[in-house]
Amino acid sequence: MRLDVVTIFPEYLEPLDVSLVGKARARGRLDVHVHDLRRWTYDRHNTVDDTPYGGGPGMVMKTDPWGEALDSAIADGYEAGAHDPVLVVPTPSGRPFTQQTAVALARQPWLIFTPARYEGIDRRVMDEYATRMPVHEVSIGDYVLAGGEAAVLVITEAVARLLPGVLGNAESHRDDSFAPGAMANLLEGPVYTKPPVWRGRAVPEVLTGGHHGKVARWRRDEALRRTAAHRPDLLERCDPAEFDRKDREI
Numbered sequence: 423m424r425l426d427v428v429t430i431f432p433e434y435l436e437p438l439d440v441s442l443v444g445k446a447r448a449r450g451r452l453d454v455h456v457h458d459l460r461r462w463t464y465d466r467h468n469t470v471d472d473t474p475y476g477g478g479p480g481m482v483m484k485t486d487p488w489g490e491a492l493d494s495a496i497a498d499g500y501e502a503g504a505h506d507p508v509l510v511v512p513t514p515s516g517r518p519f520t521q522q523t524a525v526a527l528a529r530q531p532w533l534i535f536t537p538a539r540y541e542g543i544d545r546r547v548m549d550e551y552a553t554r555m556p557v558h559e560v561s562i563g564d565y566v567l568a569g570g571e572a573a574v575l576v577i578t579e580a581v582a583r584l585l586p587g588v589l590g591n592a593e594s595h596r597d598d599s600f601a602p603g604a605m606a607n608l609l610e611g612p613v614y615t616k617p618p619v620w621r622g623r624a625v626p627e628v629l630t631g632g633h634h635g636k637v638a639r640w641r642r643d644e645a646l647r648r649t650a651a652h653r654p655d656l657l658e659r660c661d662p663a664e665f666d667r668k669d670r671e672i
């Protein structure tokens with residue numbers, strides 16, 4: 423997968439060299455290109471923003487630097503043999519970014535991120551690129567960040583770990599909170615490892631008993647308990663008949 427990021431803070435994307443995403447790059451699963459938006463400015467102050475038409479507070483990012491930066495990144499990508507770019511626009515006014523979005527983006531060969539600062543990018547930029555490629559405006563939650571760069575890191579990590587050959591164990595995202603399947607819409611319950619007793623606290627007996635059916639049912643019940651406590655809204659999406667069916671298997 424090719425990733426392009428156009429930003430006025432290229433150094434903000436340095437964590438993409440680290441950890442899982444860094445490994446995905448080292449293994450050749452991810453090809454990351456970070457571009458400095460200010461390269462596409464021609465005045466002494468490298469201006470990327472201006473006052474909003476119609477008045478109001480804050481500044482709006484200008485059309486020309488974005489247009490030139492995106493044209494350049496797109497041309498580079500095509501020259502390198504990439505196909506079918508998808509534009510991912512982080513914005514608090516986007517559609518919610520969910521595990522479903524991550525799965526959909528992980529299937530794409532090429533993502534171009536446009537993290538903005540200030541009050542956002544002049545609308546005409548995305549209207550223009552939407553005529554050439556899919557444009558997904560996404561929000562990572564109901565709060566306001568100072569800019570989209572942190573959202574790019576979040577989205578990239580969620581997507582990269584889904585790419586084939588990136589996670590050590592292909593099974594490790596099967597039981598993820600929000601992964602599709604029997605545990606869909608449930609949060610993951612508690613986990614334990616050695617030693618069997620720590621500061622007088624023993625690991626739940628069922629986990630050391632070797633009965634896989636009982637373990638599965640215990641994990642499901644703990645997941646339900648945790649979901650009820652932390653995300654009661656998710657329980658409404660569960661189908662109790664599905665649990666009954668699973669229980670009969672055990």
Ligand code: 6GU
Nearest residue numbers: 512513562563565567573
């Ligand atoms: Cl994607 N960007 C910004 N600036 N704020 C956000 C966000 C994105 N998602 C939630 N808040």
